[in-house]
Amino acid sequence: MVMGTNRSQGMIVDIILGILGGAVGNWLLPMLGMNAGTGFNLYSLFVAVVGASVLIFIGRLLFK
Numbered sequence: 001m002v003m004g005t006n007r008s009q010g011m012i013v014d015i016i017l018g019i020l021g022g023a024v025g026n027w028l029l030p031m032l033g034m035n036a037g038t039g040f041n042l043y044s045l046f047v048a049v050v051g052a053s054v055l056i057f058i059g060r061l062l063f064k
Contacts, residue, residue: 017052017055017056018048018052020051020052020055021048021049021050021051021052021053021054021055022044022047022048022051022052023051024051024052024054024055025047025048025049025050025051025052025054026047026051027051028050028051028054029047029050
């Protein structure tokens with residue numbers, strides 16, 4: 001919903017992007033000088049959303 005792709009992808013893709021987004025967020029945010037956080041809390045959910053948004057943005061650039 002954040003990136004406007006809710007209708008074009010299914011539940012499986014959403015789950016995969018969420019998992020990969022968490023990994024990308026944990027890799028990306030420390031490079032920007034921010035703490036990636038540990039455990040499951042609201043901040044780690046934010047990290048996963050940011051990471052998934054970055055993945056969707058890169059995917060749009062590559063496949064458009």
